[in-house]
Amino acid sequence: MAARAASGGSSRGLALAGATLMMTVGLTACDDESPRRMFDATAAGDTAAASTGGATPDDDGDGSTSEGEETDDTPDVATPLTPEQVTFYLSRIAPTLVGRSLDGDEVALIELGGEAALAPIIDGWTAEPGFAEAVRFMVSDMLHTSGERDGVDFDLPGNLAAEIAAEDLPWSTLLTADYCVDGAGKHIACDTGAPYESGVLATRAYLIANKGRFNLTRAKRMLETFACRIYPMEQEIQVPLEKASLIPMFQAEKADEQTVEEAKGGFGNGVACYGCHSQFGAHAQLFVRFDDQGLWREDATGVQDPEGELGRSIAGLYTSHFADPTRAPDETSQMFGVEVENLRAATDVLTDSALFQQCTVKNLVARSFNLASGVSNDIDAELIAEIAQGVSADAQHPTIRHYVSSTFTDRRVVDAVLATMEAP
Ligand code: HEC
Numbered sequence: 001m002a003a004r005a006a007s008g009g010s011s012r013g014l015a016l017a018g019a020t021l022m023m024t025v026g027l028t029a030c031d032d033e034s035p036r037r038m039f040d041a042t043a044a045g046d047t048a049a050a051s052t053g054g055a056t057p058d059d060d061g062d063g064s065t066s067e068g069e070e071t072d073d074t075p076d077v078a079t080p081l082t083p084e085q086v087t088f089y090l091s092r093i094a095p096t097l098v099g100r101s102l103d104g105d106e107v108a109l110i111e112l113g114g115e116a117a118l119a120p121i122i123d124g125w126t127a128e129p130g131f132a133e134a135v136r137f138m139v140s141d142m143l144h145t146s147g148e149r150d151g152v153d154f155d156l157p158g159n160l161a162a163e164i165a166a167e168d169l170p171w172s173t174l175l176t177a178d179y180c181v182d183g184a185g186k187h188i189a190c191d192t193g194a195p196y197e198s199g200v201l202a203t204r205a206y207l208i209a210n211k212g213r214f215n216l217t218r219a220k221r222m223l224e225t226f227a228c229r230i231y232p233m234e235q236e237i238q239v240p241l242e243k244a245s246l247i248p249m250f251q252a253e254k255a256d257e258q259t260v261e262e263a264k265g266g267f268g269n270g271v272a273c274y275g276c277h278s279q280f281g282a283h284a285q286l287f288v289r290f291d292d293q294g295l296w297r298e299d300a301t302g303v304q305d306p307e308g309e310l311g312r313s314i315a316g317l318y319t320s321h322f323a324d325p326t327r328a329p330d331e332t333s334q335m336f337g338v339e340v341e342n343l344r345a346a347t348d349v350l351t352d353s354a355l356f357q358q359c360t361v362k363n364l365v366a367r368s369f370n371l372a373s374g375v376s377n378d379i380d381a382e383l384i385a386e387i388a389q390g391v392s393a394d395a396q397h398p399t400i401r402h403y404v405s406s407t408f409t410d411r412r413v414v415d416a417v418l419a420t421m422e423a424p
Pocket residue numbers: 212213214216217220231232249250252263264265266267271272273274275276277310311
């Protein structure tokens with residue numbers, strides 16, 4: 001924990017190197033549970049950001065830097081960090097990334113090298129066992145999976161994550177691995193009985209922890225955690241399913257189109273069912289053969305149980321969004337506009353997407369600074385996109401180690417954290 005002064009929820013604008021990126025920095029104490037905003041783009045000069053991709057040495061938009069005496073708005077040439085600043089910054093991120101505080105050697109290295117110590121120290125962390133454990137925790141926590149209950153090993157997702165981190169495998173392996181990892185680190189078959197594996201997603205742990213009617217929670221958790229999108233999202237990203245293919249309840253775009261009595265109340269906010277569920281349905285379909293115990297079922301029908309609650313199919317399965325009873329049990333679906341055979345094929349499309357890369361960066365930043373990830377605007381989207389682009393420029397499927405070193409050595413990330421150091 002980095003002890004320092006805090007100034008409650010106050011915030012101020014801060015012009016960062018390049019002057020196109022401005023962030024509102026919310027200040028709270030380290031252990032404070034209250035939501036904070038550190039990398040918020042809402043105060044940014046939108047027009048400035050839109051008009052140029054590069055650094056502009058001139059006007060930084062408004063008077064919001066009045067308090068930021070330390071701010072250097074000269075583009076590209078950032079003032080070197082002092083040992084004190086490096087210590088402050090690294091102390092802040094060490095617990096999340098490596099599960100400990102700075103050690104004596106690191107403190108000495110910082111005294112000696114100042115800013116030059118930053119990258120080697122972060123790089124050293126990612127080679128430590130504590131890093132793999134931190135990644136295990138991150139994934140288990142994001143997916144709501146850990147421990148063991150009723151004979152189901154809820155640690156499988158975390159085990160895989162830890163191995164991927166420790167062995168420097170591409171981070172996309174998290175969703176595409178064709179094996180699971182047991183508590184002893186051995187590769188084993190996963191536990192759903194499906195004719196394919198799909199990393200952490202095709203585990204009973206994920207499927208049970210996120211089960212629910214119409215398979216919506218499984219779909220939503222997947223998209224929110226790995227693409228930082230919820231429904232509705234951009235139609236260019238997730239092409240809506242054809243209206244006529246959906247069960248009538250999800251076709252409705254206006255209240256008077258709603259034919260299903262139970263669903264009529266849902267129009268209070270004026271948003272069309274079809275708008276969200278035409279995208280939702282495609283992702284939910286990938287889970288249509290997994291029952292409420294997380295087992296893949298040959299006999300799944302995807303059809304609504306006439307006796308059951310809305311969204312429940314027979315025998316512990318969940319209802320498809322597709323109306324046609326021959327289509328309903330078919331796992332074939334569409335991910336980001338690409339037709340896919342099943343969940344495993346969908347994760348190839350997902351992990352090839354820039355959204356996956358950006359969301360990985362966003363999750364790392366969010367977790368290290370106790371911010372919201374997913375679709376939250378707490379973290380500036382442009383900053384995230386630029387870091388992700390840099391990481392993926394070197395490798396299409398970067399390792400988590402690569403993501404971490406690029407993200408946490410980015411001067412804009414460092415500066416946003418240091419801004420909290422100067423709080424009164
Ligand atoms: C803004 C996007 C959005 C719109 C619009 C929308 N839904 Fe949903 N719907 C969701 C989300 C998100 C969930 C919850 C998924 C989860 O379980 O986490 C959901 C869940 C449901 C469920 C399952 C309920 C449950 O408790 O599991 C039903 C049924 C449903 N929606 C029907 C409708 C109908 C009918 C309409 C139109 C009146 C509609 N939705 C409009 C996003 C939307």
